[in-house]
Structure formats: structure tokens, C-alpha cells
Amino acid sequence: MRSNLKIEGKALDGIDAKLVTLLNDNARMSIAELGRAVNMSAPSVNERLKRLEEAGVISGYTVTLDPEQIGYTLQAIVRMRQLPGKLKELEELIQSIPQFIECDRVTGEDCFYARLCLTDIHQLDEILNRVCEIAETNTSIVKSTPVKRRQVPLLLGGS
Known part of the structure; x- marks a missing residue:
């Protein structure tokens, strides 16, 4: 790995921050579109993106689904406390339930x-019945989400 690909202290400069923000808003933007947005050539933008990926700042590009549009009408937050000696088993169970x-x-x-996405309350009951065999639970139904999962605020370096 080339040394000029390192991002010092993981802080981003203004151009990197703008690129990350643009991609966060629309991960399908082309390199050419990104270049126009930051007044840089496509090869320069591509090099910056490679540097951000190699440094681990960008770890992937994704699609965001709307759960309600695909049939998940209910969300719940579940707090769990494993029964004695059941921590690993509980973690594996959680990982196995999509x-x-x-x-x-x-x-x-x-x-x-x-956080669970569910089709109905009966699905919640089925899942909690499995979890309750190895953990105590406390469940809350989500009424609304005023702040959806978002990216962390960007730390700008230098200026």
C-alpha cells in the first residue's frame, strides 16, 4: 500500500467529506458526476475513493430498503439479558433470526x-418465544423513528 493513501488521524479533508456525503445520499452516482460536483477530474475522484476504501473509511456501497414497502409493518426494540451461561447461545440465536x-x-x-422488523404481532410472539428460552426480554413497539440510522458526523481535518 502506498503511503500517500493513508488518511491521517481518520479526519477527512473538505473534498473527501463532500464525496462521502454525495455517495451517502446516492451511492449510484457515477465517478463523472462526482467529479463535476467537486470540480475534479474523474481519475482524481477515482483515486480519492480508492484511498478512502483502502483506509477503511468507505467500507461498502448499499441499497436502503423501506421495510413497510416490502411487508414489514411492525418494528420492535428488544432488550435481552441472557440466562446464566447462555450468552454465546443467545448471540448465535439472534444472528440466526433474519x-x-x-x-x-x-x-x-x-x-x-x-431491532426487529416484523410482518405482524404474531411473528413477534414466535421470535420472543424462542428467545425467552435462554434470556429475559423487555420489548417496546416502535411508533415512529424521528431519526433514522444515519452516517456518523464527518470529522474534517486541516481545512
């Missing part, structure tokens, strides 16, 4: 906070 779309291992009384 309706768990996010899960964080946390400190405090609970060990996992997870």
Missing part, C-alpha cells in the same frame, strides 16, 4: 439491544 436487523451488545443490566 428479522433481527440490528443488535448491539451493551453494558448495564441487559446484554443486548436489538
Whole structure:
């Protein structure tokens, strides 16, 4: 790896930040479109994107689905505390159930906070029945999401 591909301190310059923001808004933008947006040539933009990927700043390009549009009418947040000796088993169970779309291992009384996308309340019951064999749960139904998952604020370096 070439040394000029390193991003010092993981902070981005203004052009890198603009490129990341544009791609976050529309990951399908072409290199040419990105170049026009930041007043740079396509090869220069391509080199910057390669540098950002190699540094691990950009780890992928994705599609965002609207769960409701594909039949998931209910979301729930589940806090879980494993029964003694069941931590690994609980983690594996969560990973095996595709309706768990996010899960964080946390400190405090609970060990996992997870988000589920569900077709209906009966599906929630089926999943919780499996989880309750190895963990205590506390479930909340999501009424709305004022802040959808978003990218972390960009740290700008230098100027």
C-alpha cells in the first residue's frame, strides 16, 4: 500500500467529506458526476475513493430498503439479558433470526439491544418465544423513528 493513501488521524479533508456525503445520499452516482460536483477530474475522484476504501473509511456501497414497502409493518426494540451461561447461545440465536436487523451488545443490566422488523404481532410472539428460552426480554413497539440510522458526523481535518 502506498503511503500517500493513508488518511491521517481518520479526519477527512473538505473534498473527501463532500464525496462521502454525495455517495451517502446516492451511492449510484457515477465517478463523472462526482467529479463535476467537486470540480475534479474523474481519475482524481477515482483515486480519492480508492484511498478512502483502502483506509477503511468507505467500507461498502448499499441499497436502503423501506421495510413497510416490502411487508414489514411492525418494528420492535428488544432488550435481552441472557440466562446464566447462555450468552454465546443467545448471540448465535439472534444472528440466526433474519428479522433481527440490528443488535448491539451493551453494558448495564441487559446484554443486548436489538431491532426487529416484523410482518405482524404474531411473528413477534414466535421470535420472543424462542428467545425467552435462554434470556429475559423487555420489548417496546416502535411508533415512529424521528431519526433514522444515519452516517456518523464527518470529522474534517486541516481545512
